[in-house]
Amino acid sequence: MKLRESLDKGPRAYFSLDATKSAEDAIRLMAEKHVSAVIVTEGGAPVGIFTERDVLRCYVKCGERPYDEIALKEAMTNKLIVGKPEDEVGQVISLMVQADIRHLPIMVGRKVEGMVYLCDLLHDHVGTLSTEIRYLEEYLRDLQDAVTD
Numbered sequence: 374m375k376l377r378e379s380l381d382k383g384p385r386a387y388f389s390l391d392a393t394k395s396a397e398d399a400i401r402l403m404a405e406k407h408v409s410a411v412i413v414t415e416g417g418a419p420v421g422i423f424t425e426r427d428v429l430r431c432y433v434k435c436g437e438r439p440y441d442e443i444a445l446k447e448a449m450t451n452k453l454i455v456g457k458p459e460d461e462v463g464q465v466i467s468l469m470v471q472a473d474i475r476h477l478p479i480m481v482g483r484k485v486e487g488m489v490y491l492c493d494l495l496h497d498h499v500g501t502l503s504t505e506i507r508y509l510e511e512y513l514r515d516l517q518d519a520v521t522d
Contacts, residue, residue: 374461374462375459375460375462376458376459376461376462376465376489378462379497380479380486386408387408388408390411390412390414391413391445392414392445392446392449393444393445394445395445396423396431396440397439399411403425409425410423410424410488411445412485412488413446413449415446419453419455419478420446420449420451421451421452422450422453422476423445423448423450427449431448435448453478454468454472455478455479455480456477457480457481458479458481462497465489466494469494474491475492476488476490477489
């Protein structure tokens, strides 16, 4: 299955903020929209991601500084790992597990088309595998019945 199929099922909404906004702006947006990550942009182009983990890292790194004084550019994860609609879901799951990430922006060119979450991909993938196993079991039963006839 391709990521495109996962996006067609209705990806979770994603939100973005400019890198000059504050960590507090991102935290408020995440809380308001019930999301766990925000794409960080400069000039409309994605340059990083700010996640729940970054909130914790920011707390440790910046100590007593108020979140409204910390620019997203300072607090974000700037190594943005992305996927493409034509990527295979199994490969993307493997990539996300190896990179220890839970959010993956899906891009076409320089434009974010959606965001997928590891838990959603795993849920869909396990469902697909379960269906395939059921069909294979039925096929094997049919073969056994044909042999015994």
